[in-house]
Amino acid sequence: MELSNNRMTMHQLNPEKWVDQYADYLFNYAVARVSDGEIAKDLVQETFFAGLNSAKNYKGDAAERTWLIAILKRKVIDHYRKINSNKGKAEVRINYNTNSDSEGDWLEEQVADPFSKLENDVLENEELGLAIHECISKLPKKQSLVFTMKTIKGISTEDICNELGINPSNLWVMIHRARTALMGCLNQNWF
Amino acid sequence: MIISHDEARIICCKAQYGEASLWERLKLKLHITFSKNTAEFSKKNTKLSTLCDNAYLQGLTEKEKQAMKEKLKENN
16 A cells, blocks of 8 residues: 555655665765754655654645654654763763863863864755755666765765666766756755 | 767666776866866765765665565554
């Protein structure tokens, strides 16, 4: 039975396309927050389940992906609540600034560390990752697949050709088209 | 030694993955000296590679996606 027959509401949800269209995007979002691929994968799966179960509540005010991201955010929060439910096991990570000669005011130094660009870089890289995934999702299916296999998963040209039944010339034409489209898609904000 | 714009761009893409031969890279370099468009494309292509590296892109395998689809169907 088609997923869409059973669950699709009048507001254009297409659950049968969720995995192809949004799984990588949601996974990237989740893995940036939980730093664990397996947990991130489970959270994405749970997000899809929750999406299916609450499809009738989808009013179409937000785009489908935005709606799924909102569900995933709650899943991430639930995940941290769960692992921190035993207070003694909560983990706090602090990067101590070992270059400082000053003594005493160490906590204040950590709060406003003028030498660290870490937080901004992490945020910017995460935003960049989501922007790239969004652009990849707009590519034709085969270009998206070839680009992902080659660039994100680092699979060899030979293995991709064998798996997809194409020759290297076809592969490079698809990579070229995908990269050209991505440059156009990312152009406004990132070039 | 002379190549078309399309061929130059494809070599440029191969070079991003370290898969252009020495001969191909030479042909590309020569082409870039007289083609402003290809030079611009090459610059952007290199920038795209840097962006992809900086973003630490991660994705699910096709197998994992298939498994997700199966579970979604079961859950439905």
